[in-house]
Amino acid sequence: MSDLSPPLAVADTASSPSWSAQLWQWALPIALVVLFLAFSIADSRVLSAANLVNIAQQTSYIALFAMAQAVVIITRGFDLSLGPAVSMVSVGAAVAMTAAVGGGSDPVTVLLIGLVAGIGLGAATGLFNGVVIALLGVSPFVATLGSYNIAIGIATTLSAGKPVQGMPDLFSTLLYRGDVFGVPAAIVIAVLAGLVLHFALTRTVFGRSLYLVGTNPRAAAVAGIPVRRVLVSAYVLCSCLAALGALMLTARTGSGEPNLGGSLSLQAIAAAVVGGTSLAGGRGGVGTAVLGALFITILSNGMNLTRIDGYVQMVVLGAIVIIGVVLDRARLKTR
Numbered sequence: 370m371s372d373l374s375p376p377l378a379v380a381d382t383a384s385s386p387s388w389s390a391q392l393w394q395w396a397l398p399i400a401l402v403v404l405f406l407a408f409s410i411a412d413s414r415v416l417s418a419a420n421l422v423n424i425a426q427q428t429s430y431i432a433l434f435a436m437a438q439a440v441v442i443i444t445r446g447f448d449l450s451l452g453p454a455v456s457m458v459s460v461g462a463a464v465a466m467t468a469a470v471g472g473g474s475d476p477v478t479v480l481l482i483g484l485v486a487g488i489g490l491g492a493a494t495g496l497f498n499g500v501v502i503a504l505l506g507v508s509p510f511v512a513t514l515g516s517y518n519i520a521i522g523i524a525t526t527l528s529a530g531k532p533v534q535g536m537p538d539l540f541s542t543l544l545y546r547g548d549v550f551g552v553p554a555a556i557v558i559a560v561l562a563g564l565v566l567h568f569a570l571t572r573t574v575f576g577r578s579l580y581l582v583g584t585n586p587r588a589a590a591v592a593g594i595p596v597r598r599v600l601v602s603a604y605v606l607c608s609c610l611a612a613l614g615a616l617m618l619t620a621r622t623g624s625g626e627p628n629l630g631g632s633l634s635l636q637a638i639a640a641a642v643v644g645g646t647s648l649a650g651g652r653g654g655v656g657t658a659v660l661g662a663l664f665i666t667i668l669s670n671g672m673n674l675t676r677i678d679g680y681v682q683m684v685v686l687g688a689i690v691i692i693g694v695v696l697d698r699a700r701l702k703t704r
Contacts, residue, residue: 397644397660401667408671415674422553428659428666429559430614434633435640435658435665436566437610442641443570443583444603445650446502446509451611451637452630453520454494458615460524462487463533463625466540476539483540484616491612492605494520499601517634524627533625544620555617562613567655579603583650611637632683639686640665642693649701665689
């Protein structure tokens with residue numbers, strides 16, 4: 370995976386990776402194949418065309434949230450508020466669109482208002498998190514935990530705890546029901562977002578700065594990198610990606626849902642970490658996020674088809690996060 374080798378990461382400058390590094394690189398793809406084969410043996414529906422399309426669509430959503438988390442995890446942070454922020458964006462965008470519909474605006478204008486409102490709420494959340502973390506020196510855990518509760522409160526207040534109905538059909542058509550040459554819109558949007566993010570992380574000054582800040586913040590500051598500005602930008606980018614995913618999920622449900630975020634914070638962190646994004650900072654990217662998202666999606670899909678209890682699935686997801694951290698430490702020791 371090319372994004373596992375950021376341009377300025379010292380550990381990745383070797384021309385030929387060792388056998389242990391190659392083993393770590395292929396561990397997750399092998400695990401994916403084994404997991405998929407195991408579930409397909411347990412239930413033949415796993416291999417059906419409809420289920421494969423469903424897996425691809427589900428992965429597109431989780432991948433966006435995992436990419437969002439990867440951006441801040443690279444800087445040694447994380448965003449616990451991602452799930453509630455998704456709910457807040459969903460409700461906020463729906464409220465804005467229904468108000469525009471009530472005001473007699475045409476569908477295109479309503480759509481634009483919804484997109485601007487959703488991305489704007491996401492950017493505001495990221496800006497708040499970034500300022501509190503980078504400028505006030507609050508730890509990412511405490512800062513985003515506070516944002517977690519703030520976002521829940523805003524989502525519940527705006528919606529009165531109920532789904533917000535009345536969005537135009539154009540919204541769902543563009544972000545969910547539509548397709549490009551037969552490829553579902555959700556997959557197309559996720560792929561485009563991933564390509565843009567991959568370019569930003571590997572081919573721009575900002576992306577290289579993220580890796581340097583995550584590898585060694587003090588060295589980055591000595592090198593003249595505006596560490597605080599980079600951190601704020603990372604959290605804004607994280608929340609904007611999450612807002613895009615929130616809009617896509619809202620288009621899928623057809624309403625603004627105050628509980629849409631659910632356990633997305635944990636799923637996104639799990640996908641990013643399992644994929645190979647290091648909590649120690651300085652390593653990760655789009656490829657790690659997508660692989661991790663695919664793993665989480667296949668695991669969840671397989672457990673649903675084999676009728677494993679939902680509470681047991683939560684236990685499994687929590688265990689995966691812990692295992693991912695343990696494997697990350699082992700990987701670092703190996704390197």
